[in-house]
Structures are given as C-alpha cells and as structure tokens.
Amino acid sequence: MQKGAVLVLSGPSGAGKSTIIQASSSEIGEYYFSISTTTRLPREGEKNGVDYFFVTKEHFEEDIKAGHFLEYAQVHGNYYGTSLVPVREALEAGKLVIFDIDVQGHRLVRAKMADIITSAFITPPTLQSLKERLNARSTDNQEIIQERLENAKEEIKAVNEYDFIIVNNTVEEATKRFVTIAKAARLKQSDKDNENFIEHWLSEK
C-alpha cells in the first residue's frame, strides 16, 4: 500500500542543501529530485536540466494557463515553478520526491499535498557563517551575495512552518539528520491509502 511521498527542503542559498542531498544519496534509497522551471537567465556554470529548466516567459505563461504547474511564483520579475507531470509520475512509482524550493513554494506544495509532505529548513548556524560560505564559493558577485543575504533574513522567519530544522554546523552531522528525516518522510501514508486500509479492515466479518 506504500505509495510515494514528498520531502521539501528550503533554506538560504549557500546553506549546503545540494552537498547534504549528495552526501545522503546512497543511504536514502531511490528518490526523484524535482527540478524547477524558470524564466530567469542561466548564471555562469548553471546547466539546463540540471540546475533548472530554463524557458521563455511566453512558454512559462502558456504552461500556467494549461495547468501544468504544481506551484509557481514570480520573484524579482522572473517566474519560478514546479511542473506537475514528473512529480505525479514519480509519486505513482512510489518514489520519494525531493523539492528544493523556497518558503513560498513550500506553502503552496503543503496546501496541495498536506498528507504526504515532510519539510525541513536547512540553515547555516549564523548569518556570519552564511556570508563566509557565499564569499568562499565565489560563484556570485557581491550584488547577488547581498541579495541572497537579504532573502535569507526573510526566509529564516518562516522556520516554524517546517517539520524540521537542520542547522548545518558540520556536513557530517547535518547529513545524518537529513538521512533520518528522509527515511521517515518515505513512510508517510496518503490519506487515501489510509482510507482504503480502514475500509478493508472494517469490511471483515
């Protein structure tokens, strides 16, 4: 009776989300990592189909009209969204679907999939440590770093909306926590499956 489940990860860019997912991947079993679609231009080093699906504004707006998005939002004039079809397919195949989306996206996905969602907010221990990480990876210019820090200050206020918070003091400890959370996330039952179970249980003589 076990079908798929959803794990939403949020947290500031630079919190270490990708590193933690990668470090966990051998331990958490088969999962589908949902790739967002965006109308913003690729930054240096970003690859289509890996970091995002990069599409035109026209394309995105047609997909909105066609009802192709599980969630979408406009940020700084650019669209960001999650396509419904691959998520639905992965869930039907019983996979754990992992989303790396922002606070706003988490709210929208939770509203639609409340019964099968688990969510975790990953954050560096301090604002100072986030600043250091962003400077160290040197993929962003100062303007983008400043924007990321401002975003982080806003997003951190939503921590209480998440099931779990992972403070990334060390990658080892954070990965351990993430593995535990991902394994538990996979055990979430959909309300519909539960209702089938109840019905079957009660139909017995």
Next chain:
Amino acid sequence: MQKGAVLVLSGPSGAGKSTIIQASSSEIGEYYFSISTTTRLPREGEKNGVDYFFVTKEHFEEDIKAGHFLEYAQVHGNYYGTSLVPVREALEAGKLVIFDIDVQGHRLVRAKMADIITSAFITPPTLQSLKERLNARSTDNQEIIQERLENAKEEIKAVNEYDFIIVNNTVEEATKRFVTIAKAARLKQSDKDNENFIEHWLSEK
C-alpha cells in the same frame, strides 16, 4: 538547542506495541516511557508502576483538581490519565517521551504539544489477525477480547489523525519502521527553540 520531543503510539491492544518498543530500545537512544495512571483494577499479571499506576477514584479526582494531568479520560466508568510532572522533567532533560495512549489521549496531547509531537498508529494487518493474536496470548477472557475488538474497530477510523501508520505484518519490518520514526521524532524542534534561533540569527550585524 535540541530539547525533548514526544512520540505518541496508539493502536489496538494486541497490535504488538510493547514488543516493537522493546525490540527497538537499543537503537532509538535514551527515552522515557510514560506510564498511565488508572482507577481500574489490575488484571492478572499487571504490575503497579509497570503496566499502570493503579490508584483509587478519590486519589485520581484530587489529582485532576490539582491540575496534575496532561490528559485524562473516563472509559467504561474508569479513569485513565497521564501525569504531567514526569513528562515535563523528561522533556527538560532532552529525552524522547514515548506515550502508549488511545485515540482520545492522542488528540488531547496533540492539542497541548503540537510542535514537538510525532504520532504513529500501530495495527495488525487485519481484524482477523488481531483476533488470532488476542486468542493466542490467552491473557484475556472472551468478554475482554470482544471488548478489545470493538474498541479496535472504533480506533482504526482515526488512523488519518496520525503522522504514520505501522502495519504490523512482521515484527522485524514494523520494528525497522518504528526505529526510523522514533529517530525522526527526536529531531523535532519546539517552536520556542526555533524562535530563539530566529531571534539570534536576525540580531547579527
């Protein structure tokens, strides 16, 4: 910043809850198993301070007045309740507090501790298998078995109120699931701890 957390287990008597907790105990770290207080008489083999704290009706009603219960209810003319003090102490010591309580108790505890609660409903796969288990352990007479089966049919309807359902097909599989859920339960943060974290994060220059 990690304080204690709460794991509520419910499910029909005979579902295998005690067996699963015992089989998990070496893997889930230190926990406090909350023992309920009741005014019903001990059944054969039940021990005071192990299965329940057995007290008089007068004693129980004084404790209600004094506000000593986290939750309590009257079932078939007997009181059942959870004392507040040992739970609070265990939480302050950072322990995982495990409750074996019914559907009604789960609702009351969830209402008071929503932010740090994880709950799981443990059930045999079928009503028939529950009947066989109850008959096999031969600690209950037919009247009590019938009462337990009727209760089980009522309780199973509340499965959707729980975070997880553990269908006890085999003790090994059910125990594995329980260990995962208990480890994740321990990672739940209280809203208060989160708010301290947010405040600290935002106070940085």
